Every structure is written in structure tokens, then in C-alpha cells.
Amino acid sequence: MRILMVAVLIWFTSACSTVYPNQQVAGQTFPTVNGTSLESQPMTFPADVLGEPTLLLVGYKQDSQFDIDRWLIALDMTQTQVAVYELPTIAGLFPRMFSTTIDNGMRAGIPKPLWKGVVTIYEDGELVQQFTGNQSPNNARVVLLDEQGKISYFYDDGFSVAALNALRQQLAVATVAID
Numbered sequence: 001m002r003i004l005m006v007a008v009l010i011w012f013t014s015a016c017s018t019v020y021p022n023q024q025v026a027g028q029t030f031p032t033v034n035g036t037s038l039e040s041q042p043m044t045f046p047a048d049v050l051g052e053p054t055l056l057l058v059g060y061k062q063d064s065q066f067d068i069d070r071w072l073i074a075l076d077m078t079q080t081q082v083a084v085y086e087l088p089t090i091a092g093l094f095p096r097m098f099s100t101t102i103d104n105g106m107r108a109g110i111p112k113p114l115w116k117g118v119v120t121i122y123e124d125g126e127l128v129q130q131f132t133g134n135q136s137p138n139n140a141r142v143v144l145l146d147e148q149g150k151i152s153y154f155y156d157d158g159f160s161v162a163a164l165n166a167l168r169q170q171l172a173v174a175t176v177a178i179d
Helices: 002-014 064-077 093-097 099-109 112-117 125-132 161-178
Strands: 033-037 042-045 054-059 083-088 141-145 151-155
Touching: 033 112, 042 083, 054 064, 064 083, 064 161, 083 112, 141 161, 151 161
Parallel strands: 054 083
Antiparallel strands: 033 042, 054 141, 141 151
């Protein structure tokens, strides 16, 4: 429990140290970033998810988990079929020094079957925050990548049913285009 509290404190105090204005990144290619899943598997986005639409739920603070969870529940309840990755994105050297502690804290709170879909971005955290903007850091950044890694849908204003419906509509268009 103490380790989890330390991890949360580190993440909370260090996330979003530089404020970048929010950006509208739909239509752009997601930057190449590296991370490691909670299963300890390295991943590179978007390269490792090319070929199919993929949803990235990017969080900059621990409190963004609430928004991410609302998106995950809504996707499940609407039976939305899309590969989903949670990307806790933590900028700064200090968090990288404690990445093992932070990741172990997340493992303690996330069921093991979900670990492969949680990919922590440390080294490239600043790049992602600068790319999307990190104002209102409690809001998840909802990023739908098409099969080429281009962003076909982007939303960063907190969960809403209208945003979910817009995402599902864009995903339906993408799925038709693939078929």
C-alpha cells in the first residue's frame, strides 16, 4: 500500500509540469513513441498497431483514470469492437527514475488480464503531452488511429455520450473502408 501511495504521489506531483495548450490533432499522424506494457512488453506506437483501427486512451494524471474508466465502460456496454490501449503518459526525468515503483503501483490496482493493454509512456511523455496539449489534464485524450496510424478521431473534453457516438460513427466509417 505504501508503494502505491508513493507512486501516486510521484505521478500526481510530476505529471504535466509544463502546460501545453490543447491541440486539435485529428487528421495528423500520431507521433512515434515507445512504452512498456504492464506485462513488461515494449511497444512502439503507432507502428505496433498498424493495420487496424486502434483506440488510445491517453492519461496525464492519476485522476484521468476516472475519465478513462468511463470510456472503457461505455465501449463495453455498447459492444464497440476496437483494439484499445490505455497510455498513462508521464513526462519528466524524476518519474522515469521511479518507473518500476509507479508501474508496480498500477499493477496492484489493475487486474492482470488487462496488463497487456496498459502501456506506460515515460521517455516520450513530454512529446505526447506537447502533441495533444495537456490543459485539463484530468480529461483523457481519446485518440482513434486508422490502419495507417493517422488520427481519425480526437476528443479531450471529458467523457460524453455525444463524443462516444461520434467515435462509434467514425469507427463504423473506418471499418467499412477496411472491408
